[in-house]
Amino acid sequence: MMTVPRRDPDDKAKIDAIEQKLLSNPEIAKLIDELRTSTTDANDLVRGMLQASITRGLNAEMDAHLGYQAGDRDGKAAVGTDNHRNGSYPKTIDSNYGPVTVDVPRDRAGTFVPTMVPKGSRRLTDIDDLIISLYAGGMTIRDIQHHLATTMGVDISHETISAITDAVLDEVMVWQNRQLDEFYPVIFLDALRIKVRDGGRVINKSAYMAIGVDLEGIKHILGLWIAKEEGASLWAQVCSNLANRGVKDVFIVCCDGLKGLPEAVEATWPGSMVQTCIVHLIRAANRWVSYGDRRAVSAALKKVYTAPDEPTAAAALDEFEASELGEKYPRSVKVWRDAWERFTPFLQFPPAARKVIYTTNSIESFNNQLRKATRNRVQFTNDESAIKTLWLMICHIEDKRAAKRAKEGKRVSAQAGRLVEGGRVAGWKHAINQMAVAYPDRFDKYM
Incomplete structure (x- = not known):
């Protein structure tokens, strides 16, 4: 990489x-x-x-x-x-x-x-590239030290390996502070739980990642942020960071009911919408349902999020609440009632646009691969180490995805592995056309 x-x-x-x-x-x-x-x-x-x-x-x-x-x-x-x-x-x-x-x-x-x-020696080796590649693949510094000693007979101190991996910190800072596009039709937000040493104690923190979809439907990782607790203060900082880097407007932000985010988004970009991920709502509702009833509950709730408009969706939820399953699982009904205000923007969109904001899977797939890569790490030494490691791992994931797209003959950017440009959202052209027609005042000035 x-x-x-x-x-x-x-x-x-x-x-x-x-x-x-x-x-x-x-x-x-x-x-x-x-x-x-x-x-x-x-x-x-x-x-x-x-x-x-x-x-x-x-x-x-x-x-x-x-x-x-x-x-x-x-x-x-x-x-x-x-x-x-x-x-x-x-x-x-x-x-x-x-x-x-x-x-x-x-x-x-x-x-x-x-x-x-x-x-x-009279020829340069690629040992520094190998070290960074192994580190990006999820190996710890001690693991890399042992691997090089046993496979190549090279004894490198863990301090030297750490210095080599630290060389990417400047690159991380350039990426984290790069200028962004003026307008993103969709931004996805999600979090990954990690353990970080802080003040002599190992505590749980969240690594938040934002993926923006530009007007061409290309996905961009906009940034990484480490925080102990989510809330209005954190999301105000995140939105301010994106705005200071050039983002003047966002049409819709799709997330998993993050606390304080709607207020921060609306304060930074007035007129923007915050949409709760439908898949997360379904999962949250099924958390209170026995395994044997989950299929039936999901089928009943499908009438809610596939409704053509809000009154029809409200009627479908009332019907589910009055049914035998609704009476058996009132907490499932409550999940949808509590999230109703952030669910209803979804119903304003035509079918093709709904497919784009239906789920945050595009960012969750990243987090799933990051969880596998961080499995060997019991903890990170500090926030800076966590950012560096996650960034290298994402580079590794992006490189593999770019290679796969190239093998399939799909469009590939020369900088895909540098997190500047990723894959294209499926069905984007149809979706962006429907959104632009439905909301011309939001899209015409950027098209």
């Missing part, structure tokens, strides 16, 4: 993809500017990036070897060592893009043995 792109006849596409990934790194940004203003070959850009990233990794290895960072006098005193940095020496190694010269740090005692560029 994090491997530098191979040779491609379309150099511009390659450069754009790389710039999107590493624009926050000053050294890389300088190289990109130089490339734009000169006739330098794209391979020169890649070699420059390799040089900057490898040198950074080698310095992290030296930090782990000495036990303190460069210039940290207090750290050196705490370690109690006479060993210290002793400059560096250049070393040229071969790569897929030609020779790369890196600066290998030295220590006074001569005990530092670099792992990323081993002594005597």
Whole structure:
């Protein structure tokens, strides 16, 4: 996933993809500017990036070897060592893009043995890419350390592995603060429960993810947020973040009855609608129903959410409440009564549009795969670690989905794996036409 792109006849596409990934790194940004203003070959850009990233990794290895960072006098005193940095020496190694010269740090005692560029090696390895790939696949730092030692005979400290994975934090920040589209017809919101160490205790927190569908029907992951508790304050911050990044209007927000969200959405984007996920309502209603009766209850409730208008839906719910099943399971009726205000916007839409906002499955499928990937992790060390890990895992999931779409001959964006662009919503053209005709005042100025 994090491997530098191979040779491609379309150099511009390659450069754009790389710039999107590493624009926050000053050294890389300088190289990109130089490339734009000169006739330098794209391979020169890649070699420059390799040089900057490898040198950074080698310095992290030296930090782990000495036990303190460069210039940290207090750290050196705490370690109690006479060993210290002793400059560096250049070393040229071969790569897929030609020779790369890196600066290998030295220590006074001569005990530092670099792992990323081993002594005597004349060719660059992809061990840093392998580490990030394993980390994105769900392995912990300790698991990666053991895996490399047993399969490749490479002994890398967990501090060095952590430093290599931390290198993506700049990329995460660029992605998390990137500019967004002015208008999204639909935004889906959902949460994933995780355990995070906070203040010396391991507590449950929620990782919230937003997926926006643009006018072309392409799904975009808009952001990730970690919070201990949901509420009006949290959703005010989320909506404010999206608005500050360029989102001026949202037609409908589909979620699972998140507390405080409707008020935050309406305060940020007046005229927007908040729609409760129908599938979540069905599941919540069936939670109080015995297994043998669930099919019959679901069939009765189907008359409610497939009704052509609100009066017909209300009549169907009254009929269910008065039936034998309704009297047997009053809590199921109450679930729909309590959510009625946030359910009824659904009834305003024609059939094709209803299929789009019927469920938040497009975001839940992500969360299901994230749950599998985080199964090995008992806890995250902090919020930053959780964001980094989840982002890498989502990259991994997106890459696999993009590869599947390419295999099926479907449209694929060159940046799909960078969370900029995902798959297209099924039946979107029909749905957007129906919404635009039903609500011309909301869509005409953006079409």
